[in-house]
Amino acid sequence: MIEHDIIVIGGGLSGLRAALEAKRNGADVAVISKVPPIRSHSVAAQGGINASIGPDDSWDSHAYDTVKGSDYLADQDTVEILCKEAPEIVYEMENWGTLFSRTEDGKIAQRPFGGAGFPRTCYAGDRTGHNLLHTMYEQVLRAGVRIYNEWMVTRLATDSNRCTGFVALNLLNSELESFRAKSIVIATGGYGRIYQRSTNSIINTGFGISLAYRAGVPIQDMEFVQFHPTTLWGTNILITEGVRGEGGYLYNKDHERFMDKYAPESMELAPRDIVARSIQTEIDEGWGFSGGYVQLDITHLGKELINERLSGIRQICIDFAGVDPIKEPIPVQPGHHYSMGGISSGKDGLTPLDGLYAIGECACISVHGANRLGGNSLLDTIVFGKRAGEHAANAVKSIAMPSEDSLNESLTEERSNIDSMMGDGGESFADVKDELRQTMQRYVGVYRNRGDLETGLANVKALEKRGENIHVKSRVNAFNMELMNVLEVKGMLDIARVITEGALVREESRGAHYRTDFLERDDEKWLKHTLAYLKDGNPKLEYKDVTITQFQPKRREY
Numbered sequence: 300m301i302e303h304d305i306i307v308i309g310g311g312l313s314g315l316r317a318a319l320e321a322k323r324n325g326a327d328v329a330v331i332s333k334v335p336p337i338r339s340h341s342v343a344a345q346g347g348i349n350a351s352i353g354p355d356d357s358w359d360s361h362a363y364d365t366v367k368g369s370d371y372l373a374d375q376d377t378v379e380i381l382c383k384e385a386p387e388i389v390y391e392m393e394n395w396g397t398l399f400s401r402t403e404d405g406k407i408a409q410r411p412f413g414g415a416g417f418p419r420t421c422y423a424g425d426r427t428g429h430n431l432l433h434t435m436y437e438q439v440l441r442a443g444v445r446i447y448n449e450w451m452v453t454r455l456a457t458d459s460n461r462c463t464g465f466v467a468l469n470l471l472n473s474e475l476e477s478f479r480a481k482s483i484v485i486a487t488g489g490y491g492r493i494y495q496r497s498t499n500s501i502i503n504t505g506f507g508i509s510l511a512y513r514a515g516v517p518i519q520d521m522e523f524v525q526f527h528p529t530t531l532w533g534t535n536i537l538i539t540e541g542v543r544g545e546g547g548y549l550y551n552k553d554h555e556r557f558m559d560k561y562a563p564e565s566m567e568l569a570p571r572d573i574v575a576r577s578i579q580t581e582i583d584e585g586w587g588f589s590g591g592y593v594q595l596d597i598t599h600l601g602k603e604l605i606n607e608r609l610s611g612i613r614q615i616c617i618d619f620a621g622v623d624p625i626k627e628p629i630p631v632q633p634g635h636h637y638s639m640g641g642i643s644s645g646k647d648g649l650t651p652l653d654g655l656y657a658i659g660e661c662a663c664i665s666v667h668g669a670n671r672l673g674g675n676s677l678l679d680t681i682v683f684g685k686r687a688g689e690h691a692a693n694a695v696k697s698i699a700m701p702s703e704d705s706l707n708e709s710l711t712e713e714r715s716n717i718d719s720m721m722g723d724g725g726e727s728f729a730d731v732k733d734e735l736r737q738t739m740q741r742y743v744g745v746y747r748n749r750g751d752l753e754t755g756l757a758n759v760k761a762l763e764k765r766g767e768n769i770h771v772k773s774r775v776n777a778f779n780m781e782l783m784n785v786l787e788v789k790g791m792l793d794i795a796r797v798i799t800e801g802a803l804v805r806e807e808s809r810g811a812h813y814r815t816d817f818l819e820r821d822d823e824k825w826l827k828h829t830l831a832y833l834k835d836g837n838p839k840l841e842y843k844d845v846t847i848t849q850f851q852p853k854r855r856e857y
Contacts, residue, residue, distance in 0.1 A: 350386045363850055
């Protein structure tokens with residue numbers, strides 16, 4: 300049995316920031332991750348990180364834009380924390396060595412993003428996440444945090460409403476091991492790969508959310524799924540909002556700049572939910588190009604600007620679409636991008652299960668509500684990662700190491716569970732996963748209605764039944780990826796079920812959740828958060844109030 304005061308599950312920006320802060324506050328802390336930290340999905344964030352450091356900007360303007368962008372579902376007390384702490388966080392990263400792009404007078408450069416009243420997004424070309432993550436990793440290594448690379452956590456252990464540790468699979472040899480800790484921090488990212496079209500890495504299956512859900516922790520607001528307006532047609536690689544922030548135009552097949560029909564004031568810089576629906580409408584009504592896409596044109600920006608600020612995007616387009624955006628428009632279509640919902644957690648990341656924290660995209664601290672603004676996700680990871688690390692480090696000073704009993708029991712159960720999966724015959728994980736992703740894309744996508752959601756739910760339930768009969772045929776011990784996939788598919792089915800049921804019950808349109816049979820936002824009935832608990836194998840939905848402080852809900856227009 301391996302022991303630490305605090306163990307962080309996940310090596311992305313939020314996990315590393317939590318581990319670093321816990322270490323700086325005197326805790327014995329470790330990170331455990333499926334992949335080496337610098338391969339985490341945080342590295343894929345392109346456009347930037349928001350902070351009100353401009354001379355005319357302010358934290359409360361940032362907060363207002365965030366709350367309005369969320370369609371008033373974000374909890375305003377946590378939004379205030381996010382926006383107040385943003386400048387300090389960005390300057391801290393700068394002081395640690397992040398190479399931000401600069402203005403001519405040497406200040407951190409900022410670009411406009413959708414739904415923002417000011418050019419507020421600090422950036423490092425179009426590789427902001429890459430630069431932030433590498434800087435953070437350097438700090439973690441410097442602090443001496445222990446890192447367990449290429450381990451997959453398969454089950455949380457609990458005792459009397461307290462998380463006591465977990466069981467993990469060593470991918471190197473397929474051996475199970477138990478880890479005991481006074482506090483556990485889940486920072487495992489989103490679940491994008493339950494959709495057929497996603498900007499997410501293939502490691503983003505949402506398994507960390509499922510771990511908490513199966514341990515009795517509620518998951519919150521899962522029906523709010525963000526679709527990014529501009530993913531590269533064919534592969535769905537992210538084409539950053541920074542492209543539109545630098546002045547990119549969207550055109551349909553008749554070369555009409557169609558956003559003036561949907562958001563005449565903001566045009567291409569309307570929030571993501573609005574731009575994604577606008578593009579999808581153009582495609583669905585026959586104004587898109589054959590194959591289902593529109594064009595994102597930056598040829599007018601010129602070679603020099605594109606190479607300076609969007610060089611990564613240019614290379615992606617050349618390598619994966621054979622298109623050089625200096626010479627011709629980029630073909631784009633909406634695709635899944637971000638999870639507004641996740642493990643229900645508070646302003647310091649603490650969940651309802653004692654000793655368990657959740658931060659980053661796998662968590663719902665409720666700063667994004669029904670629709671996240673671009674540039675706020677990187678900020679979320681670092682602000683709340685730091686807060687969770689500090690809170691956990693202070694908490695473990697007065698907590699004894701839990702008993703080994705629950706860990707030993709969980710280890711025995713997990714060995715039995717995996718043994719039961721091994722064998723020939725049965726269902727293929729690949730077939731179940733592919734059909735699940737197609738179902739979510741087709742029936743729980745950009746536009747939703749009762750008929751589609753009921754069909755989607757029936758399909759997911761049928762796949763759950765088939766999921767009980769998936770077998771692992773491979774007998775290799777080193778990096779048995781079939782075993783890892785089988786475990787993850789079961790978690791993906793959990794998440795898909797909760798998303799679909801939550802979307803079916805919520806009879807309104809709010810942010811990214813758009814019902815064609817309930818077109819308006821309904822604050823009287825639905826200004827509330829959804830909580831999903833696992834009860835007898837099925838999700839049980841409950842609701843709780845949204846925290847309103849200074850911004851009263853009103854109609855959202857751009």
